[in-house]
Amino acid sequence: MSGKKRASPGADVEKNPLANVELNDEDAKKLQDIQKDIQRVELVIERQAMEKLTPVYEKRRAVAKSIEKFWPVALMNNSMISFHAQHTIDQLALSYLEDLWIVRDPKEPRCYTIEFFFKANPYFTDSILKKEYKYVPPPAASDENPDADGITDSMLDFSWARDVQPSATPIHWKDPENALTKLHPRVADVDGDDDMPAEAGSFFNFFEIADDPFEIGTQIVNEIFAEATDYFMGNIAGDELDSEEEDSEDDDDDAEEIDLEKPRAKKQKKE
Numbered sequence: 001m002s003g004k005k006r007a008s009p010g011a012d013v014e015k016n017p018l019a020n021v022e023l024n025d026e027d028a029k030k031l032q033d034i035q036k037d038i039q040r041v042e043l044v045i046e047r048q049a050m051e052k053l054t055p056v057y058e059k060r061r062a063v064a065k066s067i068e069k070f071w072p073v074a075l076m077n078n079s080m081i082s083f084h085a086q087h088t089i090d091q092l093a094l095s096y097l098e099d100l101w102i103v104r105d106p107k108e109p110r111c112y113t114i115e116f117f118f119k120a121n122p123y124f125t126d127s128i129l130k131k132e133y134k135y136v137p138p139p140a141a142s143d144e145n146p147d148a149d150g151i152t153d154s155m156l157d158f159s160w161a162r163d164v165q166p167s168a169t170p171i172h173w174k175d176p177e178n179a180l181t182k183l184h185p186r187v188a189d190v191d192g193d194d195d196m197p198a199e200a201g202s203f204f205n206f207f208e209i210a211d212d213p214f215e216i217g218t219q220i221v222n223e224i225f226a227e228a229t230d231y232f233m234g235n236i237a238g239d240e241l242d243s244e245e246e247d248s249e250d251d252d253d254d255a256e257e258i259d260l261e262k263p264r265a266k267k268q269k270k271e
Contacts, residue, residue: 069095101114
């Protein structure tokens with residue numbers, strides 16, 4: 001009988017050679033500094049891109065103004081906007097939109113004001129509706145000296161949730177009793193665990209209520225405005241919202257139908 005000892009369970013399993021890797025304070029500091037340098041370069045590139053894109057957007061703006069319902073169609077071809085503007089009366093009001101522009105904050109271009117330009121319409125007297133996302137710099141920013149590219153440490157530590165304050169813009173309704181935001185108000189979710197409303201209501205609540213829990217503003221700026229031509233042409237693939245609510249009709253909205261779906265129809269013909 002052999003006197004060979006029995007191996008213990010797991011003895012043949014190799015130890016993980018990466019399990020005990022340690023990082024000393026000096027190397028950690030070096031990595032953090034390099035990461036900050038990367039963020040600084042990325043921010044400079046982002047600002048340069050915004051600056052170079054502005055004249056191109058201005059050229060597109062002139063062309064878009066000559067195309068009937070360019071911006072209403074582009075907006076409604078975005079799944080988020082079409083969901084929030086699902087009431088027919090919202091779409092009717094949006095059909096008077098003739099221009100959309102983004103004004104960047106010169107000190108912090110990641111903050112901006114969204115401007116909707118409307119022609120005369122039966123709903124409100126305002127020719128421009130604005131939604132500002134105001135930059136609120138931290139206290140330390142006042143004592144900082146920007147580098148050669150205009151970048152400060154607080155800019156590298158930028159936080160949308162902390163440093164940005166959305167604004168509300170009152171709309172001067174021609175018939176206050178039938179204001180779209182009164183007919184379809186945003187309804188708070190009193191039983192919910194988060195700050196998301198139970199019902200979004202009219203799209204125009206986006207202007208009249210400062211809070212933007214659905215992040216409509218960032219969707220308009222980062223997606224729709226940046227890719228407006230593709231949205232208008234219906235070329236944005238996969239931007240469909242699977243929801244029964246998208247096809248719902250409001251019983252009170254008996255207004256005439258408006259044609260904001262043509263680009264989508266063209267897209268379907270190509271498939």
